[in-house]
Amino acid sequence: MKSRICAFFVALVVTLSFMQCKHEPVVQPIANNPTQNVKDSVCFEEEILPLLASGCAKSGCHDNISRREGIVLDSYNHIRSTISGQLLTDIIQETGSNRMPPAPYASFTAEQIQLIKDWVSQGMKIGVDCAGPCDSTNITYSATIKPIIQNSCYGCHSTSNAPSSGGSIILDSYANIKTYVDNGKLECTINYAGCSPMPKGQVQLSPCKLTQIRKWVTAGAPNN
Ligand code: HEC
Known part of the structure:
Protein backbone atom coordinates (compact mmCIF):
# COMPACT_ATOMS: atom_id res chain seq x y z
CA MET A 1 0.00 0.00 0.00
CA LYS A 2 2.84 2.43 0.83
CA SER A 3 4.29 1.98 -2.61
CA ARG A 4 0.82 2.40 -4.04
CA ILE A 5 0.26 5.66 -2.17
CA CYS A 6 3.70 6.79 -3.30
CA ALA A 7 2.91 5.80 -6.89
CA PHE A 8 -0.37 7.70 -6.60
CA PHE A 9 1.38 10.92 -5.62
CA VAL A 10 3.98 10.54 -8.33
CA ALA A 11 1.14 10.06 -10.80
CA LEU A 12 -0.65 13.10 -9.35
CA VAL A 13 2.42 15.32 -9.68
CA VAL A 14 2.99 14.11 -13.23
CA THR A 15 -0.67 14.72 -14.01
CA LEU A 16 -0.67 18.21 -12.55
CA SER A 17 2.48 19.21 -14.40
CA PHE A 18 0.98 17.96 -17.65
CA MET A 19 -2.24 19.78 -16.94
CA GLN A 20 -0.35 23.04 -16.51
CA CYS A 21 0.93 22.60 -20.07
CA LYS A 22 -2.68 22.04 -21.15
CA HIS A 23 -2.09 18.44 -22.05
CA GLU A 24 -4.70 15.81 -21.40
CA PRO A 25 -4.37 14.47 -17.85
CA VAL A 26 -2.34 11.26 -17.80
CA VAL A 27 -4.45 9.62 -15.14
CA GLN A 28 -8.01 9.37 -16.33
CA PRO A 29 -10.64 9.02 -13.64
CA ILE A 30 -12.68 5.87 -14.03
CA ALA A 31 -15.96 6.87 -15.62
CA ASN A 32 -19.14 6.58 -13.62
CA ASN A 33 -21.58 3.96 -14.70
CA PRO A 34 -23.76 6.08 -17.00
CA THR A 35 -26.85 3.97 -16.37
CA GLN A 36 -26.68 4.70 -12.65
CA PRO A 133 -41.24 3.74 3.83
CA CYS A 134 -40.94 -0.02 3.73
CA ASP A 135 -42.23 -1.33 0.41
CA SER A 136 -43.74 -4.63 1.41
CA THR A 137 -45.96 -5.05 -1.64
CA ASN A 138 -43.84 -4.84 -4.79
CA ILE A 139 -41.36 -7.53 -3.91
CA THR A 140 -39.35 -9.29 -6.59
CA TYR A 141 -36.24 -11.42 -6.51
CA SER A 142 -34.29 -9.12 -8.83
CA ALA A 143 -35.26 -5.74 -7.37
CA THR A 144 -35.71 -6.57 -3.68
CA ILE A 145 -34.14 -9.83 -2.58
CA LYS A 146 -31.00 -9.99 -4.68
CA PRO A 147 -29.76 -6.51 -3.62
CA ILE A 148 -30.23 -7.44 0.06
CA ILE A 149 -28.21 -10.63 -0.32
CA GLN A 150 -25.65 -8.88 -2.50
CA ASN A 151 -24.99 -6.13 0.02
CA SER A 152 -25.16 -8.08 3.24
CA CYS A 153 -24.05 -11.60 2.32
CA TYR A 154 -21.82 -11.65 -0.78
CA GLY A 155 -18.82 -10.48 1.25
CA CYS A 156 -18.72 -14.02 2.63
CA HIS A 157 -21.07 -16.06 0.42
CA SER A 158 -20.14 -15.19 -3.18
CA THR A 159 -18.53 -18.02 -5.12
CA SER A 160 -15.05 -16.58 -4.70
CA ASN A 161 -15.44 -15.54 -1.05
CA ALA A 162 -17.29 -18.56 0.30
CA PRO A 163 -14.31 -20.93 0.66
CA SER A 164 -12.36 -18.53 2.89
CA SER A 165 -15.14 -16.56 4.59
CA GLY A 166 -18.51 -18.26 4.25
CA GLY A 167 -18.12 -21.86 5.31
CA SER A 168 -18.28 -22.79 1.58
CA ILE A 169 -21.93 -21.74 1.47
CA ILE A 170 -22.67 -19.94 -1.80
CA LEU A 171 -25.58 -17.50 -2.11
CA ASP A 172 -24.82 -15.66 -5.32
CA SER A 173 -27.43 -17.04 -7.68
CA TYR A 174 -31.14 -17.63 -7.54
CA ALA A 175 -30.67 -21.41 -7.58
CA ASN A 176 -28.20 -21.30 -4.68
CA ILE A 177 -30.41 -19.05 -2.60
CA LYS A 178 -33.46 -21.19 -3.35
CA THR A 179 -31.69 -24.19 -1.84
CA TYR A 180 -31.46 -22.34 1.48
CA VAL A 181 -35.04 -21.12 1.17
CA ASP A 182 -36.22 -24.70 0.71
CA ASN A 183 -34.24 -26.16 3.59
CA GLY A 184 -35.40 -23.30 5.84
CA LYS A 185 -31.89 -22.09 6.64
CA LEU A 186 -32.17 -18.71 4.95
CA GLU A 187 -34.96 -17.60 7.25
CA CYS A 188 -33.62 -19.50 10.23
CA THR A 189 -30.28 -17.65 10.06
CA ILE A 190 -31.54 -14.14 9.36
CA ASN A 191 -34.34 -14.32 11.93
CA TYR A 192 -32.02 -15.66 14.65
CA ALA A 193 -34.34 -18.65 14.92
CA GLY A 194 -31.93 -21.23 16.25
CA CYS A 195 -29.35 -21.31 13.43
CA SER A 196 -26.06 -19.47 13.27
CA PRO A 197 -27.17 -15.77 13.19
CA MET A 198 -26.53 -14.05 9.83
CA PRO A 199 -25.05 -11.77 8.62
CA LYS A 200 -22.32 -13.21 10.82
CA GLY A 201 -20.85 -10.79 13.33
CA GLN A 202 -22.98 -7.89 12.13
CA VAL A 203 -26.24 -6.27 13.11
CA GLN A 204 -29.37 -8.11 12.10
CA LEU A 205 -31.12 -7.15 8.85
CA SER A 206 -33.69 -4.38 9.37
CA PRO A 207 -37.30 -5.35 10.17
CA CYS A 208 -38.27 -4.08 6.70
CA LYS A 209 -35.80 -6.41 4.96
CA LEU A 210 -36.85 -9.35 7.13
CA THR A 211 -40.48 -8.66 6.21
CA GLN A 212 -39.65 -8.45 2.51
CA ILE A 213 -37.79 -11.75 2.58
CA ARG A 214 -40.61 -13.36 4.58
CA LYS A 215 -43.22 -12.25 2.02
CA TRP A 216 -41.09 -13.39 -0.90
CA VAL A 217 -40.58 -16.82 0.68
CA THR A 218 -44.29 -17.09 1.49
CA ALA A 219 -45.09 -16.30 -2.15
CA GLY A 220 -43.04 -19.33 -3.14
CA ALA A 221 -39.71 -17.50 -3.62
CA PRO A 222 -40.36 -16.76 -7.29
CA ASN A 223 -37.47 -16.01 -9.66
CA ASN A 224 -38.95 -12.75 -10.89
C1 HEC B 1 -18.67 -12.22 7.78
C2 HEC B 1 -19.01 -13.38 6.97
C3 HEC B 1 -20.45 -13.73 6.74
C4 HEC B 1 -21.48 -12.90 6.34
C5 HEC B 1 -21.43 -11.40 6.04
C6 HEC B 1 -22.64 -13.74 6.19
N1 HEC B 1 -22.31 -15.03 6.50
FE1 HEC B 1 -23.55 -16.64 6.40
N2 HEC B 1 -22.05 -17.85 7.10
C7 HEC B 1 -20.77 -17.46 7.36
C8 HEC B 1 -20.01 -18.61 7.82
C9 HEC B 1 -18.54 -18.60 8.22
C10 HEC B 1 -20.89 -19.73 7.83
C11 HEC B 1 -20.62 -21.19 8.24
C12 HEC B 1 -20.33 -21.33 9.69
C13 HEC B 1 -21.41 -20.81 10.56
O1 HEC B 1 -22.56 -21.27 10.44
O2 HEC B 1 -21.13 -19.90 11.32
C14 HEC B 1 -22.17 -19.22 7.36
C15 HEC B 1 -23.29 -19.99 7.22
C16 HEC B 1 -24.49 -19.57 6.65
C17 HEC B 1 -25.64 -20.43 6.38
C18 HEC B 1 -25.76 -21.90 6.70
C19 HEC B 1 -26.18 -22.05 8.12
C20 HEC B 1 -26.36 -23.48 8.50
O3 HEC B 1 -26.81 -23.70 9.64
O4 HEC B 1 -26.09 -24.38 7.71
C21 HEC B 1 -26.59 -19.64 5.82
C22 HEC B 1 -27.96 -20.07 5.33
C23 HEC B 1 -26.06 -18.30 5.75
N3 HEC B 1 -24.78 -18.28 6.26
C24 HEC B 1 -26.75 -17.20 5.29
C25 HEC B 1 -26.26 -15.91 5.27
C26 HEC B 1 -27.05 -14.78 4.83
C27 HEC B 1 -28.46 -14.86 4.30
C28 HEC B 1 -26.24 -13.69 4.97
C29 HEC B 1 -26.60 -12.25 4.67
C30 HEC B 1 -27.82 -11.74 5.21
C31 HEC B 1 -24.95 -14.12 5.50
N4 HEC B 1 -25.02 -15.48 5.68
C32 HEC B 1 -23.88 -13.29 5.77
C33 HEC B 1 -20.24 -16.18 7.22
C34 HEC B 1 -20.98 -15.07 6.85
Missing part, protein backbone atom coordinates in the same frame (compact mmCIF):
# COMPACT_ATOMS: atom_id res chain seq x y z
CA ASN A 37 -28.38 7.76 -11.21
CA VAL A 38 -26.88 9.42 -8.19
CA LYS A 39 -29.17 8.62 -5.31
CA ASP A 40 -30.59 11.50 -3.34
CA SER A 41 -29.25 10.13 -0.13
CA VAL A 42 -27.64 6.92 0.83
CA CYS A 43 -28.43 5.32 4.18
CA PHE A 44 -25.11 4.39 5.76
CA GLU A 45 -26.54 1.77 8.13
CA GLU A 46 -28.57 -0.05 5.49
CA GLU A 47 -26.47 0.34 2.37
CA ILE A 48 -22.84 1.13 3.17
CA LEU A 49 -22.02 -0.57 6.47
CA PRO A 50 -23.21 -4.04 5.35
CA LEU A 51 -21.06 -3.71 2.25
CA LEU A 52 -17.87 -2.57 3.95
CA ALA A 53 -18.31 -4.81 6.98
CA SER A 54 -18.84 -8.00 4.98
CA GLY A 55 -16.50 -7.10 2.12
CA CYS A 56 -13.58 -5.49 3.96
CA ALA A 57 -13.76 -5.94 7.75
CA LYS A 58 -12.60 -9.53 7.55
CA SER A 59 -10.11 -11.22 9.79
CA GLY A 60 -6.64 -10.51 8.37
CA CYS A 61 -7.93 -7.41 6.59
CA HIS A 62 -9.79 -4.40 7.98
CA ASP A 63 -11.45 -5.74 11.11
CA ASN A 64 -10.61 -4.13 14.44
CA ILE A 65 -8.02 -6.78 15.27
CA SER A 66 -6.07 -6.96 12.02
CA ARG A 67 -6.27 -3.21 11.22
CA ARG A 68 -4.36 -3.56 7.93
CA GLU A 69 -2.71 -0.24 7.00
CA GLY A 70 -4.43 1.20 10.09
CA ILE A 71 -7.77 1.06 8.30
CA VAL A 72 -10.78 -0.37 10.17
CA LEU A 73 -14.06 -0.69 8.30
CA ASP A 74 -16.35 -2.39 10.81
CA SER A 75 -18.31 0.59 12.20
CA TYR A 76 -19.15 4.19 11.42
CA ASN A 77 -16.70 5.64 13.94
CA HIS A 78 -13.84 3.43 12.79
CA ILE A 79 -14.51 4.20 9.14
CA ARG A 80 -14.61 7.94 9.78
CA SER A 81 -11.49 7.92 11.93
CA THR A 82 -9.30 5.63 9.83
CA ILE A 83 -9.97 6.48 6.17
CA SER A 84 -10.75 9.62 4.18
CA GLY A 85 -13.53 9.72 1.63
CA GLN A 86 -10.98 10.39 -1.09
CA LEU A 87 -8.86 7.37 -0.21
CA LEU A 88 -11.93 5.16 0.12
CA THR A 89 -13.25 6.10 -3.32
CA ASP A 90 -9.77 5.78 -4.86
CA ILE A 91 -9.22 2.34 -3.36
CA ILE A 92 -12.53 0.82 -4.42
CA GLN A 93 -11.92 1.97 -7.99
CA GLU A 94 -8.47 0.41 -8.26
CA THR A 95 -8.21 -2.38 -10.77
CA GLY A 96 -5.83 -5.26 -11.47
CA SER A 97 -3.56 -6.46 -8.68
CA ASN A 98 -4.29 -3.38 -6.56
CA ARG A 99 -8.03 -3.84 -6.45
CA MET A 100 -9.95 -3.89 -3.16
CA PRO A 101 -11.35 -6.21 -1.98
CA PRO A 102 -8.32 -8.09 -3.34
CA ALA A 103 -8.39 -11.38 -5.20
CA PRO A 104 -9.49 -14.08 -4.52
CA TYR A 105 -12.34 -12.09 -2.91
CA ALA A 106 -15.06 -10.84 -5.24
CA SER A 107 -14.71 -7.23 -6.32
CA PHE A 108 -17.50 -4.77 -5.67
CA THR A 109 -20.01 -4.41 -8.49
CA ALA A 110 -20.33 -1.17 -10.45
CA GLU A 111 -23.54 -0.44 -8.52
CA GLN A 112 -21.85 -0.98 -5.16
CA ILE A 113 -18.92 1.27 -6.12
CA GLN A 114 -21.36 3.95 -7.23
CA LEU A 115 -23.26 3.68 -3.95
CA ILE A 116 -20.09 4.22 -1.92
CA LYS A 117 -19.08 7.14 -4.13
CA ASP A 118 -22.52 8.69 -3.66
CA TRP A 119 -22.27 8.29 0.09
CA VAL A 120 -18.85 9.95 0.15
CA SER A 121 -19.98 12.81 -2.07
CA GLN A 122 -22.99 13.32 0.21
CA GLY A 123 -20.63 13.91 3.15
CA MET A 124 -20.24 10.40 4.63
CA LYS A 125 -23.24 10.91 6.92
CA ILE A 126 -24.92 8.47 9.26
CA GLY A 127 -28.66 8.20 9.91
CA VAL A 128 -29.79 9.86 6.68
CA ASP A 129 -32.91 8.58 4.93
CA CYS A 130 -32.87 5.25 6.67
CA ALA A 131 -36.40 5.11 7.94
CA GLY A 132 -37.95 5.47 4.51
